[in-house]
Amino acid sequence: MQAAETRAYILERLVGDTAEPDRITAAARKFVQRGIGAIAEGVNQLLSNPIEIELQAIELGRYGQALSSTNENNAVAVVQSAVSPDALLLDLETEAVSMLVAACLGADPEFAPIGIDRPLSQIELEVATAVFQEVATAFNGSGPRSLQLRIPVPRAFSGPEIRKxxxxxxxxxxxxxxxxxSNASARLAVTMPQRVLLSARDENKDGELANGADDANVWSERLGEEVRKSSVTLEAMVPLAQMSLGQLSMLKVGQILELPAGAQTSTRLSSRNKTLFVCEFGKIGQSYSVRIKHPFDEGQDFVDRLLSQ
Structure with a gap:
């Protein structure tokens, strides 16, 4: 290892990726503020009895030691992302698992959940996995702020596998x-590498998106506006009448075809071979016109054609 690499490694071990712990904490706090509402909503959709979810603490540390104090009966899941094989570590303590299973199965909220001092059952791991799924989805977000997590999350594990x-x-x-x-509280811990928090969200010191993401949004808006301004050719097709192949072969340039008295007045407005609307054919003064009646429904048109056969 060269001297510059050694110095960078030592500094990274002492003060972290950025040497700015306040910046990491602020970014994490803003990250939580934007997602905690979605976490609470998603988790409570799984439960018969609602629970409250609050931010307790934000702590800086070492990712390799994230499971060092975890109880073997906790429920744990590790979620990958596009840039990291362990972008998100979810750790649900046993008291939280008991609370969530009771709330999910509709237990009487007046009774405190029973503590778990044994390996978690399949049902308990399934409930933990469902909760982890909601948390990871809320953390992942969308657009330029997305963590690019690989959803769905893997099944939660427990027991000796945590130590391994x-x-x-x-x-x-x-x-x-x-x-x-109403009568109990427990903890859920979410740990991620600092580089994932910063690089995936591309935040500057003020916690805002960097210029690259802003520029991408601006260009996307400009391109969308130009597309909306572009011109297309509209075609209104008027059904005339049925003709035999012999009659069709006798048509000549300049020949006038009269519409029968009971001719169909509806027409279809199309662009580039794509039917858009069903219209009504008519005249306004000396000009022919079509009045839009309703959007074209391919499913209904298919049914109508079947019934007409």
Whole structure:
């Protein structure tokens, strides 16, 4: 390892990726503020009895040590992203698992959940996985702020597998939530590498999107506006009448075809071989016109053609 690499490694071990812990904490706090409402809404959709979810703490540390103090009966899941094989570590303590299972199965909210001192059951792991799915989806977001997580999340695991699981080391940020019911509380911890928090969201020191993302949004808006301004040719096709092939072969240039008295007045407005609207054919003064009646429905048109056969 060269001297410059050694110095960078030592500094990274001492102060983290950016040497700006306040910046990491501020970015994580804004990240949580934007997603905690979606987390609470998504989780409570799974439950018969609602719970409250609050931010308890934001802690900086080492990603490789994120599971060092985790109880073997906790529920854990590791979510990959486009830039990291362990972008999100979700750790649900046993008291939280008990609370969520009780709320999910409709237990009496007046009774406190029973603690778990055994390996988690299949049902408990399924409930934990469903909760992790809602949390990861809310954290992932969309657009230029997305973490690009690989959803759905893998199935939660517990027991000896927690101790066997190896995480790549590096500066991390740990976000701790408190889950509260009417008579109990427990914790959910979400840990991610600092580089994932910053690089995926591309934030500057003020916590705003960097110029690259802003420029992309501006160009997208400009392109959309130019597309909306572009011109297309509209065609209104008027059904005339049925003709035999013999009659069709006798048509001549300049010949006038009269519309029968009971001719169909509806017509279809199309552009580039795509039918857009069903219209009504008529005249305004000396000009022929079509009046839009309703959007074209391919499904209904298919049914109408079947019934007419």
């Amino acid at each position: 699981h190896v995480l790549r080391d590096g500066p991390s940020v740990r976000i701790v939530f408190t889950l509260k019911s």
